Amino acid sequence: METVSTTRSHGGVQGVYRHASTSTGTQMVFSVFTPPQAADGVKCPVIWYLSGLTCTHANATEKGEFRRWAAELGLIIICPDTSPRGEGVADDAAWDLGQGAGFYVDATEAPWAPHFRMWSYVTEELPALVAEHFPVDLERQGITGHSMGGHGALTVALRHPDRFKSISAFAPIVAPSQVPWGQKAFPAYLGSNKAFWRQHDAVALIEDGAWVAELLVDQGTADGFLENQLRPHLLAEACTKAGIRLTLRMQEGYDHSYYFISSFMEDHLRWHAARL
């Protein structure tokens, strides 16, 4: 693992790191904020932040406004990239498929299968790497994310219910199998067998028996993707049936941008910290 940069911020250190990923077969970059509480190697709880379409680690790192709260609450914040990248890695001209659009799955289909293994990357490889190099308390992990990354956070948590003590999302894709983004990406990455899609669809996972105690979701009412791609009511219905305590906050007038995310970052990190 190579250190790209470390920068003092809010009493802690905002780092950016690069490593050769065995999952994706590419160089992968991610960011880690270590709060002042971790300065002497004291283990701190960790929050995974999974980003949305088109993003790298950098978007949330620069615009998520999480450091103030992570520093106060003693949280390590990890922002992975959203896909493999670079020459020799398959891509698509569209912004919602290929590089920047990994959808947190292990692709089985050509041309994506060789490198697009973001599920293995964020659930296995990166956690092991982070545990080796940073003072993370693995008994105290939370996960969150935005849009496609909210989808990632929900599916990763629903399939690892014992790993995460706290789960939230900002404007997540809750049922990719039922919306255009997923109906484009899933056949491309996973093929036509919808049984495989259900493993990466939060609503389907809950319908199929996955269970966690509670979720926090914020969703802007002025989000241009709300009706067509996000449809949080589908998550609400599934949670009601499954007895999952969902706190779904419809935030009046907020859109899909980092101005929305940063507005509620404090609430989310306090929610996580209270449970970690």
Added chain:
Amino acid sequence: METVSTTRSHGGVQGVYRHASTSTGTQMVFSVFTPPQAADGVKCPVIWYLSGLTCTHANATEKGEFRRWAAELGLIIICPDTSPRGEGVADDAAWDLGQGAGFYVDATEAPWAPHFRMWSYVTEELPALVAEHFPVDLERQGITGHSMGGHGALTVALRHPDRFKSISAFAPIVAPSQVPWGQKAFPAYLGSNKAFWRQHDAVALIEDGAWVAELLVDQGTADGFLENQLRPHLLAEACTKAGIRLTLRMQEGYDHSYYFISSFMEDHLRWHAARL
């Protein structure tokens, strides 16, 4: 004035606006955050944030992390651009001269004089425009800025001591006449007569009798420009002699980036709010 975008954030509105500037003879873009307290047209105090070399209005707007505190404290935050831009506007291949590097002066020299009139723009034209379109309480104005924008904030405030009730800066250029950045830009924009330079040099202005009651300055000790370009001790010496109460905080390990600015934004806005 044209609205480029308005986005809900932290209970207020982050707007971006464009207008044809009579000062610069170009289209100019600036951002305004209006806090929730201003929602019904209630007049709020205003903080001017002047940005540094290479920046537009967007850098601080996206990475300054000011909205959380402005929303709490009821402050309107205005971020102007740092120079005129566009075709037909003089430029230089270097990043510290020309577009993105206006230094908050009215240029008198070719080829800069026709458009590089950022002093008139930020001290006269933009305040009048803002007063016309936003609920600003002109009796309660503060000013701050970063690097070249810290230089702008200090010089604008020292020459308008009755206009600003609070003045701060992040890693400001305090004595441009004595450092390479200023010794390159000032002859280009203002010519060789150093009497004109002194009108745009905070330390020189204080030596020549300009006075304000107090200043807050934060400066990172790991800032790569500290020794060569910023030299805050020159400001400290001038303030001591002039009886200006300078709070100069050397922040251990911080660099020149927005990670530094955002770390201390809360302190600065609380400082301003307490005086407005």
